[in-house]
């Protein structure tokens with residue numbers, strides 16, 4: 001039986017981050033997981049909770065169109081608030097915007113924690129009956145090491161240590177005042193309970209949930225896909241791409257998203273990154289979405305000199321829009337030069353970043369053409385890309 005709250009409870013969801021560690025072309029909170037943007041999964045949980053009276057979201061000013069698309073039609077949302085350069089600034093901006101509503105309690109939550117359960121939200125709200133601040137947190141279970149570079153310095157006793165989660169709940173007036181004062185004093189923090197601690201407010205520990213993960217890396221997002229879509233049968237598909245660009249006068253080539261100084265450059269309408277073009281076609285091939293020329297016609301002047309990053313990012317976005325994800329990308333570069341080996345890991349890292357996957361899912365290989373043919377004569381570079389992807393099987397069974 002849900003408890004009747006005499007007090008007004010609002011949820012403040014912070015979503016103004018850039019999601020740099022997750023990669024993937026757009027901020028992670030707007031990436032589709034199980035057919036819906038992550039932020040929508042999160043906001044729906046709070047909007048549907050019977051004890052939450054209103055939900056306000058803090059967004060980056062550049063993300064208004066993404067926000068409108070992701071949360072279209074969801075009821076119970078206040079107007080979005082513009083965030084700041086840090087999470088702390090974004091929370092303060094959200095609290096200031098809510099001040100006019102004069103809520104009694106506020107639950108501050110990361111947009112990228114889509115698994116907070118109904119029961120966890122209840123526990124945090126309940127804790128505010130007796131405390132001014134409540135923190136969802138789980139005891140640390142791993143053995144903790146302090147390290148410098150790749151050497152362990154010592155072992156940190158884990159007794160009494162908790163990993164902080166969100167939601168974190170507060171008496172609204174107390175946390176607004178504390179946040180304002182911390183900003184004035186220039187106290188940097190990574191969560192809001194820290195602000196309460198700094199202000200001398202006792203923070204009640206509420207049992208968190210190990211499943212209430214913050215989606216930070218590409219692997220976290222792949223895990224979320226599996227969890228949010230456990231029953232949906234999936235299928236694996238493979239796509240291939242092939243591309244060639246000739247050399248012309250210049251001093252560097254773009255290859256695998258990396259600029260490599262060289263005595264020539266590759267000619268083409270865009271930056272002529274033959275490797276990214278092959279991978280783009282491989283991803284498009286896996287979802288039967290035409291080829292790179294279909295989406296970025298060479299006749300269109302807007303793609304003149306364009307960075308090929310956006311071609312691959314676009315193909316990955318189309319894949320994600322179908323609830324798909326990349327399993328692996330495999331690239332073979334055929335060239336007499338430049339040497340790929342010294343740049344292999346930088347290329348893998350860049351491709352992984354553009355595609356929003358872990359580097360372990362990206363392979364870059366190179367070979368010469370044994371002096372045969374146009375590649376062998378040093379007239380150009382060829383590349384072959386392969387992508388394997390996982391898609392909801394129900395997406396297209398025909």
Ligand SMILES: Nc1ccn([C@@H]2O[C@H](COP(=O)(O)OP(=O)(O)OP(=O)(O)O)[C@@H](O)[C@H]2O)c(=O)n1
Nearest residue numbers: 014015016017018019020021085086087090111
């Ligand atoms: N200036 C910021 C930075 C972060 N956040 C939000 O705070 C939550 C937790 O932050 P984190 O996971 O670190 O997200 P990002 O800052 O986006 O990630 P990264 O550090 O990888 O860029 C996210 O919902 C994020 O959108 C925010 O509202 N405003």
Ligand SMILES: C[C@](O)(CO)[C@H](O)COP(=O)(O)O
Nearest residue numbers: 087110164165166190191214
């Ligand atoms: C608030 C938080 O979710 C608590 O775990 C976390 O600190 C926010 O993420 P960040 O990477 O520290 O910004």
